[in-house]
Every structure is written in C-alpha cells, then in structure tokens.
Amino acid sequence: MPLLSQLSNAGLIRITEGVQLAHAYPNARLIVSGYAGGEGRTSAALYAEVAQALGINKARIVMLPLPKDTHEEARAIAPLINDRHALLVTSASHMPRAMRLFHHQGATPTAAPVGHLAKESQATLPLYSYLPKARYLKRSETAWHEYLGLLKEAISHSAERPAPSTQLKN
Numbered sequence: 001m002p003l004l005s006q007l008s009n010a011g012l013i014r015i016t017e018g019v020q021l022a023h024a025y026p027n028a029r030l031i032v033s034g035y036a037g038g039e040g041r042t043s044a045a046l047y048a049e050v051a052q053a054l055g056i057n058k059a060r061i062v063m064l065p066l067p068k069d070t071h072e073e074a075r076a077i078a079p080l081i082n083d084r085h086a087l088l089v090t091s092a093s094h095m096p097r098a099m100r101l102f103h104h105q106g107a108t109p110t111a112a113p114v115g116h117l118a119k120e121s122q123a124t125l126p127l128y129s130y131l132p133k134a135r136y137l138k139r140s141e142t143a144w145h146e147y148l149g150l151l152k153e154a155i156s157h158s159a160e161r162p163a164p165s166t167q168l169k170n
Helices: 009-024 045-055 070-081 096-104 133-161
Strands: 030-033 061-064 087-091 110-114
Touching: 009 030, 009 045, 009 087, 009 110, 030 045, 030 070, 045 061, 045 110, 061 070, 070 096, 070 133, 087 096, 096 133
Parallel strands: 030 061, 087 110
Antiparallel strands: none
C-alpha cells in the first residue's frame, strides 16, 4: 500500500503540518508518537517514515512508540519539551484536551491545531445544506469522543488530588 495511504485522514493532516513546521524551524526536533494498536508497526514509525519521505532528516526525528493515548503521550513528551519552545500539532477538536493534559504534566506547548471541522462563513447557506449528512454524524461522534475524554480527564485529575482533611480541630 502506498505510504500516505497507510495514514488516516487525521494522521495525514497532522504529520503534514508537523513536517511543514519542521521545515519552517530547521533546528527543531520532530517528535512523533503512537503505538501499533494491532497494526504491523507503530504509528510513530509510520509518521517518521512519512516525515523522512517529505524531507526531514532522520536525526531530527524523535520516535515515541509506546504511548497508547494522549495522556501517555503528554507524560512521555513533557520532559522532552520542558523549558523549550514547542508546538503541539493535533486535530483542532482534540486540542483543548491535549493542551490540558500537557499542562497537567508541567509542559506549556503552543497549540498548532489542524483539521478544523467547522469554518466560519458569512455567506448565506442554501437550504439543502441543512439536510442530514453522514459527515455531520462523524462530527458528532468526534465531539462526543472529546467531551467524554475531557470528563475522564477531569475525574482522573480530581482523583489524583489529596482529599481535604476531615478531622475536626479542637
């Protein structure tokens, strides 16, 4: 299968933006992450191969093949970017949760969102644009995924905090 066809649409958009930024900042490292998840190779390895095919030197690429989700990615990447200017490239719909997870790890990357699902328009929309469409269901699924992820993160983060003292003072 052709290299770029092995990526999801979201993955293709993210790595393309990462490569574009790597070209714009020639002294920067490109950190790619993601485990195999049942595939033959890790997402990190696939992203690294794409980056190299698009002109990024292998020595500039840092691969993190073990993180299975954004929380694990934030924990693995935060020590690499602390005290450095870093850009976090991910889907616009995923950015709020990703930024929170990085901030919880003490990292403060600059958001570089891609793959926006909605765009503002001042144009009058034709009536047929209000008819149900499958792509709108996909957008709803994406929104629910992110809202549930934010809820999970909020519950997990509050569980990490120590409980207030329940002892009465005399």
